Amino acid sequence: MKLKIGIIDYGIGNWASIRNSLSKLGFKAIVSSDHDQLKESNLLLLPGVGAFKPAMASIKEKKLDSFIYKKLDQGIPIIGICLGMQLLGRSSMENEHTEGLNIISEDVFPLDQESCHIGWNSTKCLKKNSLLKKFENYDFYFNHSYAFLTNLENTICETSFKTKKFSSILLKDKVAGLQFHPEKSQFHGLDLLKNLIFDLCEYA
Amino acid sequence: MLKKRLIGVITVLDGMAVQSIGFKKYLPLGRPSILAKNLEKWGADEIFIQSIDRSRNHKGPDLELLKSIAKSSLSTPVIYGGGISSIEEGIKAIKTGCERISLDAFIHQNHTKIKDLSLKLGSQAIIASIPVVIKKEKLYWFDYRKEIFKDSFSKLKELVTNRYISEIFIIDKVNEGYQNSFQEKIINLFPMKNFPLILFGGITEKEQIKNFFNMENISSVAIGNSLNYKEHMIQNHKNQLIGSNIRDSFYDKSLI
Numbered sequence A: 001m002k003l004k005i006g007i008i009d010y011g012i013g014n015w016a017s018i019r020n021s022l023s024k025l026g027f028k029a030i031v032s033s034d035h036d037q038l039k040e041s042n043l044l045l046l047p048g049v050g051a052f053k054p055a056m057a058s059i060k061e062k063k064l065d066s067f068i069y070k071k072l073d074q075g076i077p078i079i080g081i082c083l084g085m086q087l088l089g090r091s092s093m094e095n096e097h098t099e100g101l102n103i104i105s106e107d108v109f110p111l112d113q114e115s116c117h118i119g120w121n122s123t124k125c126l127k128k129n130s131l132l133k134k135f136e137n138y139d140f141y142f143n144h145s146y147a148f149l150t151n152l153e154n155t156i157c158e159t160s161f162k163t164k165k166f167s168s169i170l171l172k173d174k175v176a177g178l179q180f181h182p183e184k185s186q187f188h189g190l191d192l193l194k195n196l197i198f199d200l201c202e203y204a
Numbered sequence B: 001m002l003k004k005r006l007i008g009v010i011t012v013l014d015g016m017a018v019q020s021i022g023f024k025k026y027l028p029l030g031r032p033s034i035l036a037k038n039l040e041k042w043g044a045d046e047i048f049i050q051s052i053d054r055s056r057n058h059k060g061p062d063l064e065l066l067k068s069i070a071k072s073s074l075s076t077p078v079i080y081g082g083g084i085s086s087i088e089e090g091i092k093a094i095k096t097g098c099e100r101i102s103l104d105a106f107i108h109q110n111h112t113k114i115k116d117l118s119l120k121l122g123s124q125a126i127i128a129s130i131p132v133v134i135k136k137e138k139l140y141w142f143d144y145r146k147e148i149f150k151d152s153f154s155k156l157k158e159l160v161t162n163r164y165i166s167e168i169f170i171i172d173k174v175n176e177g178y179q180n181s182f183q184e185k186i187i188n189l190f191p192m193k194n195f196p197l198i199l200f201g202g203i204t205e206k207e208q209i210k211n212f213f214n215m216e217n218i219s220s221v222a223i224g225n226s227l228n229y230k231e232h233m234i235q236n237h238k239n240q241l242i243g244s245n246i247r248d249s250f251y252d253k254s255l256i
Helices: A016-025 A054-063 A064-073 A083-087 A186-200 B033-043 B061-069 B087-097 B105-121 B152-161 B185-189 B205-213 B225-229 B233-240
Strands: A004-008 A028-032 A042-046 A078-081 A105-112 A117-122 A139-144 A147-148 A157-160 A166-173 A175-178 B005-013 B016-021 B025-030 B044-049 B080-081 B100-103 B125-134 B138-143 B149-150 B167-172 B197-198 B218-223
Touching: A004 A016, A004 B087, A004 B233, A016 A028, A016 A186, A016 B061, A016 B087, A028 B005, A042 A064, A054 A064, A054 A083, A064 A078, A078 A083, A078 A186, A083 A147, A083 A175, A105 A117, A117 A157, A117 B218, A147 A166, A147 B016, A157 B061, A166 B005, A175 A186, A175 B152, A175 B225, B005 B033, B005 B197, B005 B225, B005 B233, B016 B033, B016 B225, B033 B044, B033 B061, B033 B100, B033 B225, B044 B061, B080 B087, B080 B125, B087 B100, B087 B105, B100 B105, B100 B167, B105 B125, B125 B185, B167 B218, B205 B233, B218 B225, B225 B233
Parallel strands: A004 A028, A004 A042, A042 A078, A078 A175, B005 B044, B005 B218, B044 B080, B080 B100, B100 B125, B125 B167, B167 B197, B197 B218
Antiparallel strands: A105 A147, A117 A139, A157 A166, A166 A175, B005 B016, B016 B025, B125 B138, B138 B149
8 A cells, every 4th residue: 555645735846756756756745735635544655845934824714824833643654845834933033933833842043144055965863773874975965055954852853054053853652853954865865855754654 | 054056947838848058959858747756756956947938928837847746755855946936936836846936027026026036935935036248348137028137136146145045046148068068157247145055057177166165155056967967977076075064865776
């Protein structure tokens, strides 16, 4: 049986590309903001292009916040990618202070005043994780200017940019946050995403 | 450490990928989605699709092209440029099939609106595409729509100062399509010294690329024609650039 991935559509984003990538990996992927269409998903994916404030406004308007909390209570895993990872946090300072989903009780900060962190960079595991350790030597595609600080309780991997370090992978129970775009990181990104989905869904 | 990027550029004219020489002569190369798939297979760090006839002909972004790109399930980030002249069109392009957009005519027409676009998409998704020429030791910004040369970069400076954009895609207009001809002087004359730049136009040789990658504010080098019609050119460049802080050469056999 194919695992069903529900891609949460909260407005702006290249959803077709993510859906097609997940299909290529052998998953059944749907993109929707409709609770009924998403409710049978084995895993929810919160993707990320855009700015924090309008994304959160759209999530609230579509009542996707309460839907996500309900699904988490039912043990459905969730992966947040890039902005999607940041939305899992308590708040962000992007443009102005905006409250997030507060699933990970940490705040999102600007990374660098001078430039965005765009391009390929590696991750360094700070905590033991046999799955993510395998990917430590590969580069992944980042495209962001805000991030969680490093050394948080749930930080598994960190990444360096100029003099700063930030959380590039967070894990908390069935919740994962990836600051990079695995779906846009070619072979190794897709491999990581596939294995992470199987891992979170405890799919042997 | 953040790596320097080697970007594959696909120039599109009337929906067809073309080899461009100075944006004056064009030779057909094939379907853009096939070329994009090849660039991915060969390990391009990013793919830049520039539809060069969209703004001039007021056609808006080429959404059909972006749909075909999305359908091909690329796992390489895509930048799209061409015909975007409103906030709605910028958002539509992202939703249809790219991660980032590049703006040219929009900056000339209505640069104050780019703030609103940046607030919606985040500045990381927005690039300014700036074709330039040098005349009598002075740098000019070429406006394609009106075919005029502007000596003021003030609109661009405003976008940079306020961080409404993330990178500038500098095009050596005269040397685009020619070998080993990008004028380094452009970098020296360019008014924004400490902002991330992507260089394009006449870059074909490893020594050129190596030299540019040694410059702190050069985030990427973009190459068009030679990457598209010479198989494995990306791996060749990358293998020759070991030590230049680039991502390792990779050939995705799963895409054969």
